[in-house]
Amino acid sequence: MATNQPQGYEIPPEMRDFAEKSVEQARKAIDGFMTAAQKTADTFEGSAATVQTSARDAARKTFTYTEQNLNAAFDLAQRMVRAKDMQEAMQIQAEFARSQFEAMQTQMKEFGAMAQSAMKQPGSKK
Secondary structure, eight states: OOOOOOOOOOOOHHHHHHHHHHHHHHHHHHHHHHHHHHHHHHHHHHHHHHHHHHHHHHHHHHHHHHHHHHHHHHHHHHHHHHOSSHHHHHHHHHHHHHHHHHHHHHHHHHHHHHHHHHHHSTTSOO
């Protein structure tokens, strides 16, 4: 049996150069993509930390205000029970409404300031 060995096939130099350039371009594109992905992950990480801190602060403030408001409501109930007459009860109720309205205004201002502060922190969208 005669062996017919195919002659060695050589890749033309132009094709080899093209393939090498293609591989190098692909490597650069992937490196660029990975760099951008890492920067995006870092940004998300910073944003997540900012959001987490802001949310924790807001939750603490909410619990503080809730406790203050509940205490004020219980104080009102005690004062109402001790009222001597309807006129005193109405006066106590009016004072409570006025003081709670002022407290609510203060609380909303603080929450607004917290929201603005969170928006200005690094890592948050502007």
